Amino acid sequence: MKVKKVPMRMCLGCQEMKPKKELIRVVRSPEGEINIDFTGKKAGRGAYICKDAACLEKAIKAKRFDRALEVKISDEIYLRLREELDNE
Incomplete structure (x- = not known):
């Protein structure tokens, strides 16, 4: 039986590769x-x-979401991400 490959993605905060299922995705639609x-x-x-507040703050401070998604991210999205991390 073939072992299924686990998709890995890089966290914008800590810059570590982690399994996709462990991360929160922010998407820019077409x-x-x-x-x-x-x-x-x-x-x-x-x-x-990552589902870690420190990673989120690092990514926000360095404007990594803006660069990764190639668009200016509103404060509302950052607020929703913070709320989501607080609920975890």
Whole structure:
């Protein structure tokens, strides 16, 4: 029986490769809309972050989401990400 490969993605905060299922995906849709994608299946360009508040703050400070998604990210998205991490 063949062993299935685990997809790996890089966290924008700590810059470590981790399994895709352990990360939160922020996606820019083809229309340019920014959303948090919990399923990991939405169409568009994605950027990943650990479920760790320190990683999120590092990524925000260095404007890594803006660069990864090639668009300015609103404070509302950052606020929703912080709330999501607080709920974990």
